[in-house]
Amino acid sequence: MALIFDSLRYRFFLAMSVLLLVAVTSLVLIAHHLAIPALLAEEEVYATAELDRAMRAIGNELGHLSLLNKDWAIWDDSYAFLTGEAGDYLESNVADGLVFEDADLSLLVFLETDGSPHWIAGIDPANQRYTSCPGPTEACTWTAPVLESLQGRIANGLSDETRLWLHAHPQPGLVSVWPIVRSNGAGPAVGWLLMMRPMDTAWLGRVREGFGLALAVEAIASDAPAPRQEIAREGSQTLIALRRVPAAPPGHALELRVELPRHAFRARLDDLRLTLYWVVGLVVLVVVLVLLERMILSPLRQLATFTQHVQQRGDIDPPRSLLQRRDEIGVLARKFQQLLERQRCQTSSLIELSQHDALTGLGNRRLFDHRLEEAIDIANLSGRSVVRLMVDIDHFKAYNDRYGHPAGDKCLKTVAAAMGQHFSLPQQLVARTGGEEFMIILPDTSLEAGSRQAETLRRAIEALALPHAASTASSVITISIGVARYFPGQARDIEGLTRAVDDALYAAKQGGRNRVRREAG
Numbered sequence: 001m002a003l004i005f006d007s008l009r010y011r012f013f014l015a016m017s018v019l020l021l022v023a024v025t026s027l028v029l030i031a032h033h034l035a036i037p038a039l040l041a042e043e044e045v046y047a048t049a050e051l052d053r054a055m056r057a058i059g060n061e062l063g064h065l066s067l068l069n070k071d072w073a074i075w076d077d078s079y080a081f082l083t084g085e086a087g088d089y090l091e092s093n094v095a096d097g098l099v100f101e102d103a104d105l106s107l108l109v110f111l112e113t114d115g116s117p118h119w120i121a122g123i124d125p126a127n128q129r130y131t132s133c134p135g136p137t138e139a140c141t142w143t144a145p146v147l148e149s150l151q152g153r154i155a156n157g158l159s160d161e162t163r164l165w166l167h168a169h170p171q172p173g174l175v176s177v178w179p180i181v182r183s184n185g186a187g188p189a190v191g192w193l194l195m196m197r198p199m200d201t202a203w204l205g206r207v208r209e210g211f212g213l214a215l216a217v218e219a220i221a222s223d224a225p226a227p228r229q230e231i232a233r234e235g236s237q238t239l240i241a242l243r244r245v246p247a248a249p250p251g252h253a254l255e256l257r258v259e260l261p262r263h264a265f266r267a268r269l270d271d272l273r274l275t276l277y278w279v280v281g282l283v284v285l286v287v288v289l290v291l292l293e294r295m296i297l298s299p300l301r302q303l304a305t306f307t308q309h310v311q312q313r314g315d316i317d318p319p320r321s322l323l324q325r326r327d328e329i330g331v332l333a334r335k336f337q338q339l340l341e342r343q344r345c346q347t348s349s350l351i352e353l354s355q356h357d358a359l360t361g362l363g364n365r366r367l368f369d370h371r372l373e374e375a376i377d378i379a380n381l382s383g384r385s386v387v388r389l390m391v392d393i394d395h396f397k398a399y400n401d402r403y404g405h406p407a408g409d410k411c412l413k414t415v416a417a418a419m420g421q422h423f424s425l426p427q428q429l430v431a432r433t434g435g436e437e438f439m440i441i442l443p444d445t446s447l448e449a450g451s452r453q454a455e456t457l458r459r460a461i462e463a464l465a466l467p468h469a470a471s472t473a474s475s476v477i478t479i480s481i482g483v484a485r486y487f488p489g490q491a492r493d494i495e496g497l498t499r500a501v502d503d504a505l506y507a508a509k510q511g512g513r514n515r516v517r518r519e520a521g
């Protein structure tokens with residue numbers, strides 16, 4: 001299980017899944033708790049504004065009715081009808097009922113100044129029949145609620161505010177009252193004229209045409225515990241805005257109902273969705289890029305930088321931060337480090353092999369040449385001399401011939417080991433530069449000191465007492481040593497030093513072997 005979670009692939013997929021889950025959840029939460037409520041609130045403001053417009057339309061209609069009412073009330077014929085001087089007023093103007101159709105009226109009420117009815121005429125909403133009576137009796141009882149309402153207002157004193165109102169019973173309608181006076185304004189009012197215009201289908205049609213409002217009006221009981229205004233939604237297409245407005249008689253009210261299309265809401269919702277998708281999509285993209293950078297690209301760059309540095313300097317390791325990772329990049333870095341270590345090991349083995357003699361383990365000529373150059377450079381800098389010894393085993397061919405080649409090898413190893421022990425300081429070097437020929441570098445050593453050490457070595461080899469019955473120099477293995485030195489300022493190069501030590505060895509051999517000879521002078 002731990003391995004699965006260490007995997008870069010699974011961690012990346014897990015991070016992506018969590019990210020998508022968070023993105024979708026945020027999208028849903030933002031939409032449902034912020035964006036959509038804001039749009040709904042905006043839609044309610046729109047619905048309220050439309051209801052206000054409906055109220056202004058009703059106010060407008062009341063104004064028109066009031067003008068018509070005023071025309072009739074200050075008409076001398078109406079005045080004469082109230083004073084009893086126009087006997088044919090009803091027959092001429094009202095009795096045929098056409099006035100109700102032409103002026104969209106449902107009721108005309110003529111009152112005396114004290115509020116008692118003079119004449120009532122109208123269209124009964126229950127059966128659409130024309131009725132005309134001297135009071136709210138018989139066929140005109142349906143007018144009683146309007147009459148009572150009017151009489152109550154007259155009793156309380158009619159003003160500009162109270163002479164226009166909405167009526168709910170027996171039918172929803174607009175009501176206007178004017179005092180009946182002479183057209184020239186002379187004399188007091190002789191009564192009141194009420195006009196009622198029904199808020200019926202025809203009237204609602206005119207409102208729809210004039211104001212572009214899909215308005216409906218319904219009479220309701222005003223004591224119902226309903227809010228003054230209510231917004232309801234019918235699916236995604238239609239919004240229903242309801243408003244309760246006061247209307248006479250007491251205990252009644254009118255409910256205005258405006259049907260509104262929701263296309264603005266739907267368009268805003270589409271815009272909002274698109275914006276949210278873009279925002280969330282961009283946020284997801286940015287987070288994915290950051291995750292990619294942190295989880296994959298940045299460590300890969302580190303690894304690439306490391307490999308470039310390895311090309312320049314082979315002795316460095318991958319960054320610790322990469323080695324400690326438990327994912328695929330960590331595995332790659334650790335494998336890389338293992339390969340590097342193996343390569344370094346192989347390289348150092350190759351270097352070791354290329355600079356050492358396989359038989360004796362001493363340095364070979366390549367190492368000797370390199371170390372001699374170094375020693376001479378150091379001597380030139382320090383001003384101290386370097387001594388070079390050339391060692392050759394005496395009569396070694398005869399030894400081989402006598403004891404056999406394997407014994408000769410063994411002898412070479414023994415002599416080499418002894419020389420290695422003898423000159424074991426770090427700056428000193430013993431190298432096998434030929435079959436039975438050895439070179440020794442003794443830095444910071446004078447010719448005398450070098451000669452003494454050579455003599456000590458010679459004795460030490462002799463003291464090994466390796467039998468050599470075929471030697472004419474001794475009964476045991478012996479060596480001859482040539483000694484030469486290099487010192488700064490000396491007009492001698494490496495070749496000159498080589499000649500000098502070679503000559504010294506030659507002199508030792510010529511002198512009878514088993515001896516040390518140093519360069520002349």
Ligand SMILES: Nc1nc2c(ncn2[C@@H]2O[C@H](COP(=O)(O)OP(=O)(O)OP(=O)(O)O)[C@@H](O)[C@H]2O)c(=O)[nH]1
Pocket residue numbers: 359392393394395396397398400404405406407408409412434435436509513
């Ligand atoms: N066993 C053995 N013999 C070797 C090896 N390398 C060289 N030799 C032998 O060393 C001998 C060197 O002989 P020479 O150069 O003639 O010299 P020498 O016999 O030592 O005589 P002087 O140097 O004059 O005392 C040769 O017989 C080589 O075959 C080796 O690795 N093993």
